[in-house]
Amino acid sequence: MKIQLKNLTKDYGSIVAVDDLNIEFDEKKITILIGPSGCGKTTTLKMINRLIERTSGDIVFDGKSINDMDRINLRRHIGYAIQEIGLFMHMSIFDNIAVVPRLLKWPENKVKNRVAELMDLVNLDPDEYMYKYPAQLSGGQKQRIGVARSLAANPEVVLMDEPFGAIDPINREKLQDAFLEIQEQIQKTIIFVTHDIREAIKLGDKIAIFNRGKLVQYDEVLNVINKPANGFVENLLGSDRALKGLETMRVKENFDTDFYSMNTIEIKTTGEALKFLDDNGRRYCYVVDGKNRLKGYVGKRELEKRKPETELKEEIKNIESLQPYSNLMEAISTMVVAGLNTCPVVNAKDQLLGVVRFKEIFKIAASFQSED
Amino acid sequence: MEVFEYMGENWSYILEKLWQHFYIFLISWAFAIVAGILLGIFVTRSGNEKIGKVVLSISGAAQAIPSIAVIALIFVFLGIGALPAMVALFIYSLVPIVFNSASGLLNVDPSVKESARGMGMSNSQILRKVELPLVIPTVFSGIRTAAVINIGTAAIAATIGAGGLGEIILLGLRMMSYPRILAGAIPVTLLAIVIDIILARLQKRIISPGLKILQEGRSF
Ligand SMILES: Nc1ncnc2c1ncn2[C@@H]1O[C@H](COP(=O)(O)OP(=O)(O)OP(=O)(O)O)[C@@H](O)[C@H]1O
Ligand SMILES: [Mg+2]
Numbered sequence: 355m356k357i358q359l360k361n362l363t364k365d366y367g368s369i370v371a372v373d374d375l376n377i378e379f380d381e382k383k384i385t386i387l388i389g390p391s392g393c394g395k396t397t398t399l400k401m402i403n404r405l406i407e408r409t410s411g412d413i414v415f416d417g418k419s420i421n422d423m424d425r426i427n428l429r430r431h432i433g434y435a436i437q438e439i440g441l442f443m444h445m446s447i448f449d450n451i452a453v454v455p456r457l458l459k460w461p462e463n464k465v466k467n468r469v470a471e472l473m474d475l476v477n478l479d480p481d482e483y484m485y486k487y488p489a490q491l492s493g494g495q496k497q498r499i500g501v502a503r504s505l506a507a508n509p510e511v512v513l514m515d516e517p518f519g520a521i522d523p524i525n526r527e528k529l530q531d532a533f534l535e536i537q538e539q540i541q542k543t544i545i546f547v548t549h550d551i552r553e554a555i556k557l558g559d560k561i562a563i564f565n566r567g568k569l570v571q572y573d574e575v576l577n578v579i580n581k582p583a584n585g586f587v588e589n590l591l592g593s594d595r596a597l598k599g600l601e602t603m604r605v606k607e608n609f610d611t612d613f614y615s616m617n618t619i620e621i622k623t624t625g626e627a628l629k630f631l632d633d634n635g636r637r638y639c640y641v642v643d644g645k646n647r648l649k650g651y652v653g654k655r656e657l658e659k660r661k662p663e664t665e666l667k668e669e670i671k672n673i674e675s676l677q678p679y680s681n682l683m684e685a686i687s688t689m690v691v692a693g694l695n696t697c698p699v700v701n702a703k704d705q706l707l708g709v710v711r712f713k714e715i716f717k718i719a720a721s722f723q724s725e726d
Numbered sequence: 727m728e729v730f731e732y733m734g735e736n737w738s739y740i741l742e743k744l745w746q747h748f749y750i751f752l753i754s755w756a757f758a759i760v761a762g763i764l765l766g767i768f769v770t771r772s773g774n775e776k777i778g779k780v781v782l783s784i785s786g787a788a789q790a791i792p793s794i795a796v797i798a799l800i801f802v803f804l805g806i807g808a809l810p811a812m813v814a815l816f817i818y819s820l821v822p823i824v825f826n827s828a829s830g831l832l833n834v835d836p837s838v839k840e841s842a843r844g845m846g847m848s849n850s851q852i853l854r855k856v857e858l859p860l861v862i863p864t865v866f867s868g869i870r871t872a873a874v875i876n877i878g879t880a881a882i883a884a885t886i887g888a889g890g891l892g893e894i895i896l897l898g899l900r901m902m903s904y905p906r907i908l909a910g911a912i913p914v915t916l917l918a919i920v921i922d923i924i925l926a927r928l929q930k931r932i933i934s935p936g937l938k939i940l941q942e943g944r945s946f
Binding site: 403405426427428429430431434436438439440441442443444445446453454457487488489490503513 | 835837838839840841842843844845846847848851855856859860862934935936937939940
């Protein structure tokens with residue numbers, strides 16, 4: 355669905371929260387609204403689902419003015435997720451996700467399938483969590499349910515107001531990765547509010563930068579980084595543009611698939627593992643299970659100290675991993691902290707996809723510097 | 727053991743008074759539940775914030791008024807009999823129910839209501855599907871308090887001709903007869919305890935497990 359904001363204004367009397375805003379959102383893309391506190395991001399978002407009534411201007415959905423739409427029906431067809439999540443504590447996870455489908459009077463078996471499908475999508479095992487209550491979930495899990503709920507009735511448009519704002523940094527990165535993986539599957543038009551520039555760069559296809567109710571710059575992420583409209587945007591971006599450049603690049607496009615891994619189905623003992631390493635001339639090797647899920651790694655030196663018939667499972671050591679949607683900046687910091695030259699990449703289901711090499715990232719960063 | 731002798735000899739009289747007592751309690755309490763919840767809802771709807779504040783502070787303060795004062799006032803305005811007594815009991819039970827309903831509804835997390843509205847619930851759906859289920863624990867504890875004080879106050883209401891077990895106690899006091907006093911006091915106490923136990927059971931049943939987990943989590 356195409357959404358246009360035309361001369362959109364919200365005047366509170368004491369303050370003009372949104373001032374003559376004109377934007378056309380790209381379909382099936384993530385548009386980020388960013389800017390300092392009080393610049394009118396939330397107000398803009400809430401005018402789109404009419405939680406706030408505009409003072410003047412218009413909002414147009416596929417050529418149809420918001421005036422000609424029933425407010426309640428409109429909201430049922432636009433997904434909405436907020437920082438506070440606002441889950442219903444008296445309802446099970448199932449009932450929470452089922453709210454909008456039931457408002458739309460879907461038959462109950464369709465609702466049920468949809469809930470299970472969405473829980474899979476946000477990576478929460480339906481069998482385990484469907485009948486739990488929000489109070490039994492962690493913050494990150496609740497946020498996933500909030501996202502699932504906003505997608506429940508399969509809306510074309512989803513509004514999200516700092517949905518990951520209250521999550522600690524480590525879990526936030528994981529949620530962001532999962533979110534991008536989900537978006538690749540569902541392809542919704544997403545309008546996403548944040549005040550974190552790193553989140554904006556990581557998630558956005560386009561970024562709309564606000565200051566005091568006015569739109570300062572609206573462009574694709576790389577263009578914003580390369581050609582900030584003015585000092586305000588430059589400030590928002592921070593100083594180090596080479597590193598910011600790395601933030602726009604994803605592990606997904608920059609990992610190698612030539613790596614070695616052994617499978618616990620085929621290789622069961624340390625003796626077999628040593629043979630595998632010798633045959634391939636390796637000192638280390640990743641270990642995966644029958645479903646290609648990363649279990650860790652083994653090293654030749656350690657294995658040699660064991661009896662050959664020792665079970666391989668006992669010798670597997672944990673290893674940090676990256677996700678395809680992590681950006682290269684995150685990859686560097688993970689690798690530095692973990693002391694890895696090469697880091698495995700796994701998808702949301704923990705399946706091993708490839709490896710990222712420190713050297714390669716370095717080359718990319720260097721190329722950014724020279725472009726300046 | 728004269729008590730049991732007395733009770734044995736007058737069981738049908740005591741049973742009649744017990745029934746009367748239960749009856750005035752039940753009617754006044756039931757009306758108070760309905761009126762209390764409705765009033766609580768009304769004063770917390772948007773636009774009624776001012777009345778809401780007034781009702782909340784009045785009902786907050788009124789919980790401290792002794793029951794005898796309410797009964798005395800009703801006597802002054804409505805005179806003697808079962809009906810004035812029930813009016814007094816109604817008013818007295820109304821207070822905790824209104825207070826708990828209104829304060830419960832006012833305390834519902836605004837972000838929860840906002841997400842309900844943002845998903846496309848109408849005002850009445852938000853009330854029925856979100857707000858009321860969330861405040862059941864608070865409202866219910868008001869209802870329980872009301873039941874217990876109602877049964878106790880009903881005994882005092884015998885002074886204005888309410889009938890009920892209070893009548894036996896009053897007669898006993900006048901005649902300085904301990905068996906009579908106890909023959910009234912024991913059933914009143916039992917009635918209050920039994921009703922409270924039943925309500926406690928009911929409360930466990932109707933409160934959502936999700937909210938129970940929340941409460942238990944908090945109390946640690
Ligand atoms: N109901 C209201 N009455 C008056 N002013 C309001 C009202 N709601 C918001 N404002 C003002 O409008 C401006 C924009 O608010 P808004 O919530 O859109 O900001 P925001 O960009 O989302 O900020 P934040 O990052 O802090 O969430 C702020 O100055 C705010 O104080
Ligand atoms: Mg905001």
